[in-house]
Amino acid sequence: MSKEVIFEKIKEYQRIMLFRHIRIDGDCVGATKGFQEVLRTSFPEKEILIIDDEKSDYLAFLGPDDAPVPDEMYKDALGIVIDTATKDRISNPKYVLCKEIAKIDHHIEVPGKDGHFYADHSWVEEERSSACEMIAAFCASFPDELKINQRAATFIYTGMVTDSGRFQYPGVSGDTMRYAGMLLDVGVDTEWLYANLYLKDFESLKFKAYVYEHMIISESGVASVYLSRETQQSFGLTFEEASSAISYLDGIKGCLCWLAFIETGDAQNSIRVRLRSRFVHINTLAEQYRGGGHACASGATVYGEEEIRELTAKADEMVRKYKETHEVWL
């Protein structure tokens, strides 16, 4: 399936509802809000909605979504799910009520737990650095009909920046930079954007210090940190803030993989795992622990200390093998 088919569907429907994944991030929020703005501007007669009750303090500066609507309104809508590989990760479960469902995504394509793919029409490009890059590419494919204004450009650029680690991850290509350039030409206020994304409250730096003091580096070079509910509470952190600890483990020489284990505090005592790597591909490891994602950035869920030890040992083994068989790594 291609973006042409999805564009035909967009033209066909009067109401379009955009969906994203749970544990929202800059990419899925930027992509849905950016696409909403593009579609609203380009087709003012259509109704374009984002209904999602997940909130993020970190992304609050991008503004709120739409108010909930009656279930009836989903039934004649086209649903477009963006940046979400499997149906169990779609944030608003009412997406199933939509008449037809399209998918735009850059994750490695895997069927859901039930073995099925969720969309009627899919456009998936796994090599793209972000879903926002795909939205930019989508708009660029239909320049006579799709209009990107400054607001849309800012949303889309936000996801491109956050999902590519400020344009440094391996997925970044010439296309990424061309589309980023296209958006900057429209007029993104990058100083405002970066201030919102990257300035830290001084208090949060104490948590960063805690992470460096308590992280462990395995024999072959896996950096990991465990954040109990107690630790999260002692720093007054939201779950989202605690989860951001993964970014502190980035950039340690010799550590080709880094892991953050964050206790969710749910009834099952599940532990969120955030996996990141360079050179080594860790998505297959995430898939062994109820997760998935990208080659060098994945998520998973584990239960109990034994699974934490097991996952970390497997990561260590992957890094060991990689170092043994490759000469160029840092």
Ligand code: AMP
């Ligand atoms: P996270 O550490 O949660 O930010 O996840 C890193 C990447 O993996 C993101 O692109 C997520 O959308 C993706 N991801 C996280 N958890 C899963 C999962 N259970 N299945 C598939 N993809 C996931």
